[in-house]
Amino acid sequence: MSIELHHFFILADPGAPEADLLLEAGLIEGASNDHPGQGTANRRFFFPNTMLELIYIRDAVEARTGAGKDLRIVDRYMTDEASPFGLVVRPLGDTPDVPFASWDYCADYLPPGKPFLIGNNSDVLEEPLCVCSPIGVPMMDPPADTINQNLLLTQLELSLPVAFPSTTLVAIASSGRITLVTGKPHHMALTFNNAQDGIFLDFRPELPLTFRR
Numbered sequence: 207m208s209i210e211l212h213h214f215f216i217l218a219d220p221g222a223p224e225a226d227l228l229l230e231a232g233l234i235e236g237a238s239n240d241h242p243g244q245g246t247a248n249r250r251f252f253f254p255n256t257m258l259e260l261i262y263i264r265d266a267v268e269a270r271t272g273a274g275k276d277l278r279i280v281d282r283y284m285t286d287e288a289s290p291f292g293l294v295v296r297p298l299g300d301t302p303d304v305p306f307a308s309w310d311y312c313a314d315y316l317p318p319g320k321p322f323l324i325g326n327n328s329d330v331l332e333e334p335l336c337v338c339s340p341i342g343v344p345m346m347d348p349p350a351d352t353i354n355q356n357l358l359l360t361q362l363e364l365s366l367p368v369a370f371p372s373t374t375l376v377a378i379a380s381s382g383r384i385t386l387v388t389g390k391p392h393h394m395a396l397t398f399n400n401a402q403d404g405i406f407l408d409f410r411p412e413l414p415l416t417f418r419r
Contacts, residue, residue: 213294
């Protein structure tokens with residue numbers, strides 16, 4: 207089955223105040239939502255072909271004991287060496303097979319029998335969570351006025367401190383538009399519109415994130 211990048215996330219502080227940096231840079235913020243059973247909530251920024259999600263822990267007890275406990279969100283947030291990132295792909299076919307080993311995450315907020323497929327690298331905290339969205343569950347389109355229409359993602363460069371990424375992460379990266387840089391500190395570099403305007407935005411140290419457009 208073929209996959210493509212759908213969206214990506216960064217773990218943020220409670221309430222995701224880091225999102226205000228994106229607002230100050232002129233981005234439009236979309237609607238937020240909660241993740242029952244996962245103990246998390248988000249702030250979101252939509253683009254024509256992807257979405258950036260800032261996820262934060264809303265309820266640490268729920269995050270540790272609820273349906274999403276095996277995602278180890280709290281461990282990832284509390285561990286300096288852990289990756290703060292997640293990559294979410296979607297299937298391009300109707301077969302249940304995905305090109306990486308995975309386990310089922312039956313989220314409380316999804317229809318029964320329609321789990322997320324979580325990459326088997328989920329216990330490797332130095333790597334991002336790798337997620338395939340449920341097969342047969344359509345992704346909802348945001349209102350047009352909440353989309354940053356002038357920013358088309360053309361490249362996502364993900365740096366991580368491991369020397370040899372897992373086969374799961376390599377498979378996710380092969381979905382297109384994702385480049386892995388190993389042996390470097392955690393960092394996500396997004397390129398929009400092939401950087402044709404020559405603009406560079408750096409949201410560090412609050413977020414391990416840079417934009418080129």
